[in-house]
Amino acid sequence: MTTTIxxxxxxxxxxxxxERRRSPRVELKILIxxxxxxxxxxxxxxxxxxxxxxIFICTDEPRANGELVYLxxxxxxxxxxxxxxxxxxxxxPPGIPDRVxxxxxxxxxxxxxxxxxxxxxxxxxxxxxKENRGTTRGD
Numbered sequence: 025m026t027t028t029i030x031x032x033x034x035x036x037x038x039x040x041x042x043e044r045r046r047s048p049r050v051e052l053k054i055l056i057x058x059x060x061x062x063x064x065x066x067x068x069x070x071x072x073x074x075x076x077x078x079i080f081i082c083t084d085e086p087r088a089n090g091e092l093v094y095l096x097x098x099x100x101x102x103x104x105x106x107x108x109x110x111x112x113x114x115x116x117p118p119g120i121p122d123r124v125x126x127x128x129x130x131x132x133x134x135x136x137x138x139x140x141x142x143x144x145x146x147x148x149x150x151x152x153x154k155e156n157r158g159t160t161r162g163d
Contacts, residue, residue: 047075050149056081057096058110058129066096072124074099076143078110082126086115093129099145106141108134 057066058081072080081096087093091112098105098157114128134142 028159047161048146048150049073049079050076050081050146050153052079052099052145052149054097054099060087060091069126071097072126074142076131076139076146077112078128078130080114080124080126080128081112082124084118084125085128086117086125087112089113089115094127099141103141104137106134106138108132110139 037070051074052071054071055068056071057068059066060068067085069081069083074080079097085117086121089112093108093112096105096107097111106113109132110129111132112127113130116124116125116127130141131142
């Protein structure tokens with residue numbers, strides 16, 4: 025006897041894009057120095073945004089998902105250097121209309137001080153954005 029199991033019709037499709045993110049992102053354009061195991065020298069590009077979970081680096085030379093990358097950056101003048109290990113989790117190849125080419129990096133190994141600095145900057149920028157939205161709507 026064969027039993028057919030009907031799929032739950034109320035099951036939503038898997039989340040995509042921003043819905044899939046675990047951490048809210050804020051715009052942050054800063055210089056990022058990074059190096060892959062296959063490179064001896066550091067590369068330098070600009071970030072697009074950051075969250076407590078990762079950072080997006082704008083580059084026309086994307087790497088493969090899963091590749092590990094060593095990162096160094098400062099969130100603003102005078103803040104400590106943030107150094108740590110990340111993993112490529114998203115790739116936007118060059119040439120796709122309406123998309124910034126680059127790589128989404130998930131933070132894999134950052135010390136607690138670095139994580140705290142990132143969390144503070146993200147929270148501050150989110151509060152400013154919320155404040156600005158409130159003043160433009162007349163709230």
